[in-house]
Amino acid sequence: MTDAATPVPADPDGPPPVPGGNWAGNVRYRAARRHRPSTVDELRRLVAGADRVRAAGTGHSLNRLGDTAGDLVSVAGLPATVALDPGRGTVTVAAGLRYGDLATRLHAEGYAVANLASLPHISVAGAVATASHGSGRANRNLAAAVAGLELVTADGDLLTVDRADPRFAGLVVNLGALGVVTRVTLDVVPAFDLRQYVRLGLPRDALDAAFDAAYSVSVFTGWRSSRLDQVWLKQRADQPPPPADWLGTTAADVACHPVPGMPTENCTAQLGEPGPWHERLPHFRLGFTPSSGDELQSEWHLPRATAGAALAALDPAAARIAAVLQICELRTVAADGLWLSPNHERDSVAIHFTWIGDAAAVAPVLAEVEERLAPFAPRPHWGKLFARNPAATYPRYDDFRALLREFDPAGKFRTEELDRYFPRD
Template sequence: MTDAAPVPRLDPAPVPDRNWAGNVRYRAARRHRPSTLDELRRLVAGAERVRAAGSGHSFNRLGDTTGDLVSLAGLPPTVTLDRDRGSVTVAAGLSYGDLATRLHAEGYALANLASLPHISVAGAVATATHGSGRANGNLATAVAALELVTAEGDLHTVDRADPRFAGMVVNLGALGVVTRVTLDVVPTFDIRQYVRLGLPREALDAALDGAYSASVFTDWRSSRLDQVWLKQRADQPPPPAGWLDTRPADAPAHPVPGMPAENCTAQFGEPGPWHERLPHFRLGFTPSSGDELQSEWHVGRADAGAALAALDPAAERIAAVLQICELRTIAADGLWLSPNYQRDTVALHFTWIGDPAAVAPVVAEVEERLAPLAPRPHWGKLFARDPAATYPRYDDFRALLGEFDPAGKFRTEELDRYFPRR
């Protein structure tokens, strides 16, 4: 599509003016909510700078632009199930929570979900957002095909047969506006969730392998790890009474101390559909604490203990600005910008207090202490170090940027920091 029509100017109200955490106010000159694919294509073709707005769960300026900010919420919320191929093609702006309920009703599931179901499919895939589980890849590993509007307004489809595919899935929104995503599906299944307390540090590795999906939480104030959330297939036995020298929770839990447990998914081994147990938070409630900042770094699975030991000297400073730290494991994959590229990893996720000035020096110290372990940051969280050295296919992705967006239409201040122009 090369005959670019004038960019339509729509009511700016449908597109939020800040991210979910409120620490980033979007600087877009114009905001749009197209209702058709053709309208979106004309808008992209005629814009000088443009970005797609997802659910706003990035904590940096990755989704910001000084040009045109586009919400996909007005496009038809299509969900097309292909039973023969074991896949579903969905509108990119849908949330995982909305998609999951539709899939489950048809007898299907996604193999993995993130800790909150509120996030959009396209945004989560673009940043390699993940859940947990030794055998579970991040959400982007389920992608079988992408449809996107590229810089000239052309509609481009790419699938696993394309040699560039592994570089285009986790794309940071830098190659175009993704409009539809095709995901692998599996037969639906039930999960039981259990919360255990007081895990010895030396049992961390066993705990992360202890269920279909597992999360370990610590406030960095105790010699033991505070909580373990075990999400087991319903046909598997529950953890025994003395499992890894822990004790069962005697009341519903929330990962963040002091937050209401009613926001969280059902515990105590009550069976339920995959999409109501794999996330920590229920779709109709505020995820996490709301007033927060987040950072996350991935290190090799074998380096989990070394990572904790490296951060121990900073425990007091971490705890002073921390709400909770979550440890999860994610399987290796072949996606170029995935933090899990070619190595099984442990993710160290930090939910900080909502005070950027107090958090920034602690983020810098955490990065410095983890540096010998080649940590890879989550692209949608707060980090300071140049990520180039830890992503082996960094230069290959830069080449894709030049191929798909030579004029920098989808570039932002944050992308220029991650991938400086030559």
């Protein structure tokens, strides 16, 4: 594994060269021009000459954060480099590489990243920019593993930064607002194996104990029962399986999908079958449809200690939630120091809603969920649907606005969505 350009084979089920809209189909990009540069110099010239420009990832954001009326640029055409540095415990990768493609190459060298999101289809830079995450009591979101960034700034300059830069904690989760990221350096750990078990019918009062039971834990509910439907336990392969009566649940004896009725072959292996980290940490397999595909999504991060109270606050709306819901997922994410991370300085519980693909039906329920969660200082996932401005919940909000003024005084990377949350001076 070297710094030389190594093309990644095209995945027939992967993203288009430059997305025309997002993955769920609820957003069509309005860009006047679309570009897929093949070199960093070409990208630098493009950015320097543009009035408005945005970087396109794999289109997995559910809102218009990445939309622009100007130039939309995919970095997936840049050389797909993966440069491992065992001495420093890092890997430097092309920004447009998908996590699933990175993972197979890392694993072949005996290394891993500590955590992965539920789907491996997302690009490294896009996931980092929005603080996308997996789960686990001690696992932070994906952006927390970033040790360095290379990005093209508004004037076309190429900037390299690392943790020694006092602005670094504000540059990592940047919502695409500070430049076009070309390479990302990530912390790595030795490769490891996991087993995945699915348990059924978790009592609500056992939720906190369940969160602490494995390396990564996801809990699913359809809001139609007093019990939580499924618990996905991703535990180290050398650990004993959960006992038959684990927390009052029963063991699934066939493979499951989080969304009822969806094909289970889309999901990673379960039933305790051991396998490498990158084939167990995600819920879905690369090259297969993740989740249901026809959906909308929202997610809010709250202090972990408030999980039970937050669910109780939502209980009066359970029937309305269930009527427009495909599945709700509950996860924990460890605290970090990144300014715009939803997990900034607090261990969190993430409450994720996969809604039906009917925006008109979902909108009033989404608004009610936000209202009911408001007492818990919720921070929404930046790449999903939400209505309230979360500025008040971020202690470093004003510091990030200062970075916007420093890096993009003319608003080259701004969008309507960004202007809602970070008004211009």
